[in-house]
Amino acid sequence: MPARFEAVAEALAAGTDFVDRCAVVGQHLAHDGASVEEALAGLRETWRVVTGVDPTFDAVSALLGGWSEATLGYLNHLSCTDPLTGLASQSHLRSCLADKYRAPHTDVSGEWALVMCQIPEGDHPSGDRLERSLEIAGVGEHVRTVFAQDEVVARLGVNRVAALTRRDTNLGRRVRLLRLLLNDGRSDSRYDADVVELVPDLTNRVRVWIEGLPHADGAVGPLFDELSR
Structure with a gap:
């Protein structure tokens, strides 16, 4: 099982909600320095191991949302300007x-x-x-x-x-x-x-x-x- 995806696998196996867990994993992977390709590859491997099929749209969207949020927060911390508004950070x-x-x-x-x-x-x-x-x-x-x-x-x-x-x-x-x-x-x-x-x-x-x-x-x-x- 790919690192960081254990909680997602548990939710899949138990049939419980996995969306929030995918978002959290995306944030953790961004903080770890993982690229978006690595994050998606880990999600796909986890889904195939547990379910035998590719991940759903909701899972991919949540993972990418968490990854993007964490990455943007890091960039905002380094930058003098908030990229979405043009105001000072x-x-x-x-x-x-x-x-x-x-x-x-x-x-x-x-x-x-x-x-x-x-x-x-x-x-x-x-x-x-x-x-x-x-x-x-x-x-x-x-x-x-x-x-x-x-x-x-x-x-x-x-x-x-x-x-x-x-x-x-x-x-x-x-x-x-x-x-x-x-x-x-x-x-x-x-x-x-x-x-x-x-x-x-x-x-x-x-x-x-x-x-x-x-x-x-x-x-x-x-x-x-x-x-x-």
């Missing part, structure tokens, strides 16, 4: 923040903030990755219109865009303008102040809020983990 945003924390005599939490935008999760119940990325790219264009100076505008997770900007006297007005642009002129006073905890938005609009930054660089990683979920 999360790793680039993190690197820019790290530089600011290393700068002497800089109060990062007092001088800088993240302006966060989140598209409604219910817009794409099918989980269409391309369609969601196109919408994120559109949100990013609006963010760049309002934050058009030296701000870093990045994709953060699946549904969010973040802009690293100075915390000055114009920040509140710029956030209100961005909220109006993203929501067809409609605003919501609940988000006019700085908030750290995410407040549920029952209006199903693009949420916009100011996210405070921690005092120490070591706390940025957990913050990004939470914001990118």
Whole structure:
């Protein structure tokens, strides 16, 4: 049995769902450095050993989806740009923040903030990755219109865009303008102040809020983990 495919073989033999297991195997193989040809060859060998026939379309699709997802995540980590939206990558945003924390005599939490935008999760119940990325790219264009100076505008997770900007006297007005642009002129006073905890938005609009930054660089990683979920 090919390495990594044991769980898939067990599911086939037991007659249980194998799709999720194929996706997980695809991710593991990508992390192992296996090519897509090697992944498909392993899947075919497993199917033929257990069932005597070639794998189904669902199995191949799940395997390739998992492999592609893991590979794209690796490339995003290396790149300064998210390839699907043209926005800065999360790793680039993190690197820019790290530089600011290393700068002497800089109060990062007092001088800088993240302006966060989140598209409604219910817009794409099918989980269409391309369609969601196109919408994120559109949100990013609006963010760049309002934050058009030296701000870093990045994709953060699946549904969010973040802009690293100075915390000055114009920040509140710029956030209100961005909220109006993203929501067809409609605003919501609940988000006019700085908030750290995410407040549920029952209006199903693009949420916009100011996210405070921690005092120490070591706390940025957990913050990004939470914001990118």
